[in-house]
């Protein structure tokens with residue numbers, strides 16, 4: 001019995017993964033609640049090669065096991081479903097596909113193609129056969145102009161402003177459609193990028209860039225610092241930070257940063273730790289940090305464990321080539337663009353209450369591209385079909 005409980009506990013840990021692979025429309029507990037317990041435990045048992053768990057003769061034992069692992073349900077009002085990329089956890093690789101359309105593009109047709117993203121995902125990886133190694137969690141976002149043309153009515157304005165500070169600029173690059181997809185098999189993401197671009201009306205794309213990212217040294221940025229220490233960790237807090245309650249939509253920032261790998265290779269740890277505000281080896285927050293350190297800029301102050309002014313679900317990953325350009329593809333999801341504007345203003349010392357101080361992180365990296373997107377909720381996206 002103890003062994004059985006152990007196995008079932010393991011299965012319990014798989015809950016969020018399982019729910020995401022179910023056509024991936026929502027993640028976390030909200031999806032699980034829609035499946036009956038026998039289906040859930042049967043599916044989990046089969047999916048993990050423990051099919052013997054769900055035989056009639058074991059029914060009583062399984063019922064006991066279910067009640068041992070199933071928390072008492074709390075029926076709170078759930079926000080409308082968001083797209084699968086929005087607050088799900090990271091995978092080994094991500095696709096960032098950034099598309100600019102021609103002014104002559106048939107926007108309604110483009111919208112229709114975007115609304116079918118999940119069917120392309122299911123073509124690349126059959127949801128009935130998928131497991132952790134090849135399941136894909138994807139989402140599509142829209143620039144403000146095209147979203148309006150598609151009849152979208154976002155609750156908030158999400159215009160991305162050009163910014164410049166003493167350590168560099170943040171160009172405003174624009175863009176119409178953006179795909180973010182995550183998978184442990186990078187070739188699946190390549191296939192998805194190809195299929196999606198081919199699904200757009202012929203001749204509608206002006207230019208597009210697809211970037212494939214990777215996990216570096218168990219979650220470090222190419223600067224050697226652990227990236228994500230202060231990220232909201234569990235599904236509930238990620239959903240709260242990333243998802244607009246009434247729509248299931250999310251406001252998203254994407255920025256391409258090219259690192260100065262040469263400088264990173266010779267600069268002293270102590271110096272770079274001052275720039276970031278954390279130690280390099282193990283991401284311990286510095287007790288004393290300067291007002292220009294990245295952590296002080298992002299939290300809004302220099303105090304140790306400063307109360308955060310705003311939050312964001314960061315899903316950034318390293319990308320690039322050793323022989324060419326490499327850096328961080330920054331992507332962050334929030335429930336309101338206010339969070340994004342606060343952080344970008346702080347990075348260049350601008351905005352209302354701007355102090356003119358620039359973020360020291362910009363000493364080791366250069367921003368070459370950036371914009372905001374709105375990732376509509378599932379119901380909003382469906383309207384474009």
Ligand code: HEM
Nearest residue numbers: 221225226227228229230231257295298299328343344365
């Ligand atoms: C190449 C550019 C960047 C690099 C290398 C970088 C790296 C880091 C690192 C190493 C940390 C500390 C560990 C952690 O909590 O994750 C961090 C924290 C953070 N970064 Fe960045 N970052 C970059 C750009 C940005 C941008 C553009 C934003 C926002 C628009 C941002 C927002 C944050 C936030 C909110 C935190 C958490 C601060 C805290 O609560 O302590 N970062 N970043």
